Amino acid sequence: MAGGSGNDQAPIIIKKIKRGEEGHHGGAWKVAYADFVTAMMAFFLLLWLLNVTTSEQKMGIADYFSPASPSKQESGAGGILSGRTITVEGSKANASSPPQITLPTPSIPSSNAPDDGMEDFESSADAAAGSEADGQGRSPYIEGMAELDAAGRRAEADRNRDGELSPEEVRDALAKLEQERFDEAVRKLRQAIQAVPEMQTLAESLIIDQTPEGLRIQLVDQFGYSMFPSGGAQMFPQTAQLLSAVAQAVARLPNRLSVTGHTDGLPFRQGAGFSNWELSTDRANASRRALEAAGVSPDRFESVIGRADKEHLFPEDPNSPRNRRISIVLLREQPIGEAANGP
Template sequence: MASNEQPIIIKKVKKVVHGHHGGAWKIAYADFVTAMMAFFLLMWLISMTTPEQKQGLADYFAPSNVSRSTSGAGGIMGGTAFDETGARMPGTKPQVVMTISTPAQPKSPETAKKEAERTTEMNELMKQMSSRDHRNFQSAAESIRQSMRDNPDLAELSKNVIIDETPEGLRIQIVDQDGRSMFPPGNVEPYERTRLLIEKVAKILVRLPNRISISGHTDANPVTGRPGYSNWELTSDRANATRRIFENAGLANDRIYQVVGKADSEPLFPEDPYMASNRRLSVVLLREAPVTPPGFSP
């Protein structure tokens, strides 16, 4: 007897699974971008280097059996020898240092004009200050000489005073002479005639605005009779005693620039360090302006 039941058909379907691409393409793309960046950076560096720098790079990558000697000034490798008898050891490569200079930005016409105007104004100001210093120095020197001529007590000291103009300013030196000292031997306080001379100088310099430097000097003979007391202490004390005389004569304290003792380190006559004239006081009326102002052409 036939069965009415339908046969059961089992259909097997083979499913093909395709693999996922993953992130490999990202790595490849990153390598490509990096390579392009390196390429453009190389092109930029090549465009910015000088011929001498390019030659230095070529020498660096040259085969080791090629000997090349380059010397002379200029360029990154200027003055360096690259053969085996030069500055490097055989078989080594020279070190290449590459510098990249950024071109200076051009100044605008307005900026250049303002800078030129400021330079002109500064030069004119410095010129005026130098001229004023020169006039003041001449006036002070003549006033000191005139005061000595008018005073019989000071006229005999004219040979003990040296007045000259130096790059620092107007220098007034009160020096010892054989048989006529300005200070008692080894003493800090000057003779009365020396004190009077210093006061006259102070009263003339007090009328000028320039600052003042005072220094004491002596000869090469050491100080005797005072253990531990040398020419350094003696000249410092004498310079300081002179400062007190200046201040008592009316010189403001802020006008004093420096007070120093130099012992026998700066003799007036280096060929004879024991000469009496090496013992002296030096008073310098300092310049307000340098001798040659920056950028000034007379």
């Protein structure tokens, strides 16, 4: 009432409103961010795996997902074993058991039989549609086919144009491809020397030729200039630079390497306890270490030997300084044939 006392006033009501959390304080964005970080981690892990995987490993993975003998039908008796099981020969089976087959054990060829490389190709060609030749890896024929496919040379290798490659066609195509790689390595090596003015004076010290063994690169001493100090195996800086150019030319090739050291006919003094045998071996090893430091894999070296003064470059002048040399041979994987020499 208007004229009432103060006790008749309406009570004060306090209303508390509890608001929800603001949108940017919620946790939904954290889940999305975690998914993004996980995806990025998987992506960079994939990039890393692709970077550290060799071409042979990638080819093996590809072969795993594309087997050489897939079944033409997806199920039933059209499978690889046509509905049969594999058991040990002589095992007991009841009448209700399905037909059984026994896989023959491959025979091991005699070590005394002649082997020029063609037997592996021929036997592999007969089983080219099958699995691996043995537990060590794929057969030479299948590996040769894979190498031709990687180089895009399979169609060129099919000389008969019948869609099938014989062992001879695969071998000749691989020999020709190897020879082309040798020629490309020589071209790159000469370009590398011409590109550096300080190395142009060493061009006369470089002798490159083709041998039945492989591509031979020789670093030869000149009159008034040596690759190593007299009686020592600590090479001069120019020698290391030249070996670095050789390493860059051959580093990407799969062929194995042979390094040989040679000396002239001048002997050490009597009682020195050191001879041209030790000197040539030490220089060959020093060259191997220089090639490894320049990027050649240590696994590629087939042999590192010293020949002392037994194989002169100029037999009529055994004391000539040009007999002192380092011979680096890029060993052939394929025999020389008409295909290797080109048309």
